[in-house]
Amino acid sequence: MTTQVIFTIDKKLKERVMKKARQEGVPFASIFEFAANAYVCGQFNVDLAGQEVFNDKTRRELIEISKDIKEGKNLSPRFKTIQEIKDYLNK
Structure with missing residues (x-):
């Protein structure tokens, strides 16, 4: 069973992702599904860090x-x- 996910993304980034996915013969939605699976399995990390401010x-x-x-x-x-x-x- 699948569920629908709705989110916003930069238009130019979306176009670049769609173009590359099309060239590789991968459906656009699969890119995000692959990324979500990789994230859950620990194969994709998101590191958020602020810029260091020195005195x-x-x-x-x-x-x-x-x-x-x-x-x-x-x-x-x-x-x-x-x-x-x-x-x-x-x-």
Whole structure:
């Protein structure tokens, strides 16, 4: 038994989905049914996260760190062994 689901979607997105589904020979409604099944089975995740807002001090520090990385400054050397890492950290 099936049930009807009614929702709104951006018109351009709907057109793109319909076009791709048509090219692949898949009915439009099946796309959403596949997505719903994948979501229930844990094969499709929806992660919602807000944009991180930094205070002024943290923002300045991140800008400085990014600048240093681009200039190759204040970086640790590359290590080939665990012992090299331990020696470097124990200086």
